[in-house]
Amino acid sequence: MLALLLVGCAPCPTFGEMTVDDPHGLASDNMLDDVDAAVSDFAAWTGRAGVCVPGITVREDVRPDSDPDWEIVGMYKGQRRPILLEPGLTTSTHQVVVHELCHALDYR
Numbered sequence: 001m002l003a004l005l006l007v008g009c010a011p012c013p014t015f016g017e018m019t020v021d022d023p024h025g026l027a028s029d030n031m032l033d034d035v036d037a038a039v040s041d042f043a044a045w046t047g048r049a050g051v052c053v054p055g056i057t058v059r060e061d062v063r064p065d066s067d068p069d070w071e072i073v074g075m076y077k078g079q080r081r082p083i084l085l086e087p088g089l090t091t092s093t094h095q096v097v098v099h100e101l102c103h104a105l106d107y108r
Contacts, residue, residue, distance in 0.1 A: 012052035015043040019055035026087035027058040038097035051104035057082040076103035
């Protein structure tokens, strides 16, 4: 129980500490470059050190089971949890990442 309490007190990751996880090799090099650019741009635009997001994970089927008809390409799932990002986006990767980071900033 104490370990769970201490995790909640740990400092939030900074933008510089964010990682991009692509465990199944689904993202193109261009997509990964766009993710990096979006995080850098968001940091510069907001002047913040971070938004308590440890990274971005690329994976298929980001859509929750509760929303089967929605075309969801990215998802912010809460503090200290990675943003989820669909591979092969039909919209701008940069735009989707910035949008999800805005959700994280709104939460903070």
